[in-house]
Amino acid sequence: MSMVKRAAFAAAILALCSSVSxxxxxxxxxxxxxxxxxxMYGRQYREAIETYVTKYGKQAGEHTIEFIYKDVGGSNPDVxxxxxxxxxxxxxxxxxxxxxxxxxxxxxxxLIDQSQTPTVIFNxxxxxxxxxxxxxxxxxxxxxxxxxxxADWAFDQGIKTVVTAVSDYGPGIxxxxxxxxxxxxxxxxxxxxxxxxxxTTDFTxxxxxxxxxxxxxxxxxxxxxxxxxxxxxxxxxxxxAKSGIRFxxxxxxxxxxxxxxxxxxxxxxxxxHYSAAHDSDVAREFNKAVKEKFPNAITNxxxxxxxxxTHLIYEMVKAAGSDGPKALEAxxxxxxESPRGPVEMDPQTRTLxxxxxxxxxxxxxxxxxxxxxxxxxxxxxxxLGWSQ
Amino acid sequence: xxxxxxxAVDGIxxxxxxxxxxxxxxxxxxxxxxxxxxHGAFALVGGAVAHxxxxxxxxxxxxxxxxxxxxxxxxxxxxxxxxxxxxxxxxELQQVLSTIGITFMVIAAVNKLLGSSLLSIPLPASLQHSxxxxxxxxxxxxxxxxxxxxxxxxxxxxxxxxxxxGTRLRASVxxxxxxSSLGINTDRIYAATFCLGAGLAALGGxxxxxxxxxxxxxxxxxxxxxxxxxxxxxxxxxxxxxxxxLALGVLExxxxxxxxxxxxxxxxxxVMALLAFRPAGLLGKA
Numbered sequence: 001m002s003m004v005k006r007a008a009f010a011a012a013i014l015a016l017c018s019s020v021s022x023x024x025x026x027x028x029x030x031x032x033x034x035x036x037x038x039x040m041y042g043r044q045y046r047e048a049i050e051t052y053v054t055k056y057g058k059q060a061g062e063h064t065i066e067f068i069y070k071d072v073g074g075s076n077p078d079v080x081x082x083x084x085x086x087x088x089x090x091x092x093x094x095x096x097x098x099x100x101x102x103x104x105x106x107x108x109x110x111l112i113d114q115s116q117t118p119t120v121i122f123n124x125x126x127x128x129x130x131x132x133x134x135x136x137x138x139x140x141x142x143x144x145x146x147x148x149x150x151a152d153w154a155f156d157q158g159i160k161t162v163v164t165a166v167s168d169y170g171p172g173i174x175x176x177x178x179x180x181x182x183x184x185x186x187x188x189x190x191x192x193x194x195x196x197x198x199x200t201t202d203f204t205x206x207x208x209x210x211x212x213x214x215x216x217x218x219x220x221x222x223x224x225x226x227x228x229x230x231x232x233x234x235x236x237x238x239x240x241a242k243s244g245i246r247f248x249x250x251x252x253x254x255x256x257x258x259x260x261x262x263x264x265x266x267x268x269x270x271x272x273h274y275s276a277a278h279d280s281d282v283a284r285e286f287n288k289a290v291k292e293k294f295p296n297a298i299t300n301x302x303x304x305x306x307x308x309x310t311h312l313i314y315e316m317v318k319a320a321g322s323d324g325p326k327a328l329e330a331x332x333x334x335x336x337e338s339p340r341g342p343v344e345m346d347p348q349t350r351t352l353x354x355x356x357x358x359x360x361x362x363x364x365x366x367x368x369x370x371x372x373x374x375x376x377x378x379x380x381x382x383x384l385g386w387s388q
Numbered sequence: 389x390x391x392x393x394x395x396a397v398d399g400i401x402x403x404x405x406x407x408x409x410x411x412x413x414x415x416x417x418x419x420x421x422x423x424x425x426x427h428g429a430f431a432l433v434g435g436a437v438a439h440x441x442x443x444x445x446x447x448x449x450x451x452x453x454x455x456x457x458x459x460x461x462x463x464x465x466x467x468x469x470x471x472x473x474x475x476x477x478x479x480e481l482q483q484v485l486s487t488i489g490i491t492f493m494v495i496a497a498v499n500k501l502l503g504s505s506l507l508s509i510p511l512p513a514s515l516q517h518s519x520x521x522x523x524x525x526x527x528x529x530x531x532x533x534x535x536x537x538x539x540x541x542x543x544x545x546x547x548x549x550x551x552x553x554g555t556r557l558r559a560s561v562x563x564x565x566x567x568s569s570l571g572i573n574t575d576r577i578y579a580a581t582f583c584l585g586a587g588l589a590a591l592g593g594x595x596x597x598x599x600x601x602x603x604x605x606x607x608x609x610x611x612x613x614x615x616x617x618x619x620x621x622x623x624x625x626x627x628x629x630x631x632x633x634l635a636l637g638v639l640e641x642x643x644x645x646x647x648x649x650x651x652x653x654x655x656x657x658x659v660m661a662l663l664a665f666r667p668a669g670l671l672g673k674a
Contacts, residue, residue: 037605040504168649197644197652201600204398205644208524226601226609229506233598237518237527260506260601296503 026063026317029087031080031108032098032122034071040256041100041302042071045122047294048306052314055289061318068093075100077107084108088115094322095120095313100302102126102170109133116324120312122305126174127385130350135324137331138351139308140301141273143171144178144385146250149356149378150219150271151182154248159216161189162248165206165231166221168195175221175250178385191215200227203234210245211238217246228252229261236264253361255300258370265361265370273354274304274340275372277364286339299339308338308352312345344380351383390523395642397521401530403637404537405596409610410617411540411629412588418624419548419561420581422476425487427589427614428607429494434460434590435602436498439507449512457590464586468579476578491607499604507602509594533595537630540588544626557581616659622669632670 030049034042049067058064068091070083080099087093088111096112096119099105105124109132112119121129121138130136154162164179166172172195180190191213196206210218218240222228235247249270258265276287276299286307290297297303312331319330335344343354358376363369413427437459441452467490475486498507511529518525548554559567560574568574593602600610621632636655643654663669 037504039499195649197648199652200644202398202402202641202644204402205394205641206648208394208398209645209648225506225603229508229601230599237525239518239525256505260508262508262510298505 024064025066026060026095026322027091027093028065028067028095028097028313029084029091029093030067030069030098031072031083031087031096031104032069033074033100034069036073038074038100041123042069042098044256044297044300044302045098045306047290047297048299048303049310051286051290051293052307052310054293056314060314061321063317063321065314065317072098072104075103077103080104081107081111084111088117093117094324095316095327097306097309097313098122099124102129105129105136106132109136112136118313118316118324118327120309122309123302125171127349127351127383130383130386134350135328136350137309137312137328137345139312140305140352141354142351142383142385143174143250145351145354145381145383146271146273146356147175147178148182148384149381150248150250150358151179151188152186153271153358153376153378154217154219154246155183155186155188159188159246159248161191161213161215162217162219163192163194163210163213163215164190164219164221165194165196165210166219167198167200167223167227169198169223171223172221174385175219179219198223198227201230203231204238207231207234207238207240211240211243214243215245217248219248220252221250222252224251224254224257228257232261232268233264241267251301253359253372255372256298256302258361258372261361261370263363266363268361269358270361270372271356271358271378272301272372273352273356274301275357275359275374276300277371277373278340278357279374280337280339280341282337283339304339308336308340308343311336311338341377342380346382349383349386351386353380353382355379356381391645393523395638395645397524397526399638399641400634401526401534401637402599402641403634404534405592405599406613406617406637407537407630407633408533408540409589409592409596409600410614410633411544411626412585412592413614414618414621414624414626414629415544415588416582416585417618418622419557420476420578420585421561422472423480423483423487424472424585425484425611426490426494426607427585428593428611429491430460430464430586430589431593431596432494432498432602432604432606433463435509435593435597435606436502436507437590438509438594439602440502442510443508449510449515453594456594457587460590461583461587464583465579468582472582473575473578491611495604495607502604504604507604509597509602511598527598529595529598536591536595540591541626541630548626553577553580618669620659620662620669622671625669625671628669628671635670 032042032045072080099121100123102124112135113133118135123140125142127142164176166176194206247268253268253270255276290299315331316327320326332347341355343352346353356378357374359372359374362373364371416424434456438452438456441447515529518527556572556577560577564574617633621628640655
């Protein structure tokens, strides 16, 4: 075959391939935890994606969407990077999604930059991730986004002195700083800042130290599961609630562990972007659809992050197929009604602007279950950590 | 002064929970010379069964807890017949690998059946109130744990040192062949001891769940803690485990009160220092 012929042949194949793939299947690689201690999040992402697919079909515009799930097993940047490489090169995915942990998301930044792959973060909540690549889009929240409004609100409620008690790791320290900055700017005073070892199981010493300061409230940040359980129990049992020291938090009362906290959780005040008890038709419909497909499912921040993320991917595919930069352009200021309330993409930070709700844990009279009842709304907050 | 009292009260309560969950391990690992890393798995089974009985079947706490311990002992008996009796004869590394494999299987099974979220074991109303000690309040269930810990220590010391079963067990462990030629049914002694260890694990897992909440990953999360208590106390020594658990509980609590930022480091540094001077543990026989 001559050079010219060969080139023409190659060009023909290329043209054929690209035209076929243009109207063909768009693949989305989901990197999340499907085994190990955090397997619950992977399962919730998957439940939300499948619920969305059931509702809106596999077709987005003239393309068919296919999801490929990969298990990263936990906070494991090397594995995340390897999986992303595998998905991009071997599976030829056009979009990436998932990412519970910040290090996992950061590890794929150079790859998605190079391959121009829009990547939708379902959870990882550190502001700086989205600075790592312009192809990151985030449908969860950032820590300052929920913490600073909580500090402002608390001050307006007459809470003037606070002790912060956070788990001694990255997100905990971020939360401590965000709370302190916002609270002191308002004129409040953080009288003590306690950092608790992550492996702590007995919280009594820390709770006693909070008590000895007798502040108006304690602001806590803990990883979900056993630590939150231990902290809220100890908070109640040592009489802090009774002596009027309020509990302020963010994700501590999230839905998948809320029932396990029991009556000790009643009255805990948190600021967060999502409550399964959100009062809107979209929210009720969402919960019903998930429960119909997966009777044992519990919806929380992970479900709604993935559900909105899937919506974003569908919109991108509809508008631009597999063309990454064009897809990004198409959704950079997209607005929609999410199960958490109205949301919109912020073109600068590529994180959702959304309502932050002040909630209080109550026992629902109808179902007998604990719920995060929304008591107040701080409207459309952007990523407050972006400029720091 | 009130700080010292706080450290003493919280330290003893925490230490007693450490003791409750690791004393069973001291029995199987120390007395039977089996490296049983599946110990936490029995605590998990006990906790998961108690959770299921109380929250899914609606049984009362005082019915569900003995039942859950009985179920755990039953499953320990079965697994001893089918699995562990083959493991006794293996070398140390093989014991470690096979028992940790069993742990992973139990974790996967619980994860499959009950999910990976917290498996709470709600306390009955009678244990939910707090006691006023004058200078501070103490949750009632911690007092129950302290009393249970003391009862278990006394019961075990009497059983192992004074009873006929204890004599036979010690004989079987020291020289299995001679013991069985003297007419002791060593198979039965081993099975009974193994079940005793598992039952104690279940009791500790359930009673301790207020401090060390039960979820599917319980055995891995706290394995290091169980092993530390047993090795600091000295393998096979019940009183040693008791002393070690109390000492570690008070030390860790003190470091949390006084230097919270360095809590974990202080704990492990002290454990290393102690084991450097007494490799066999506080009351262990080298």
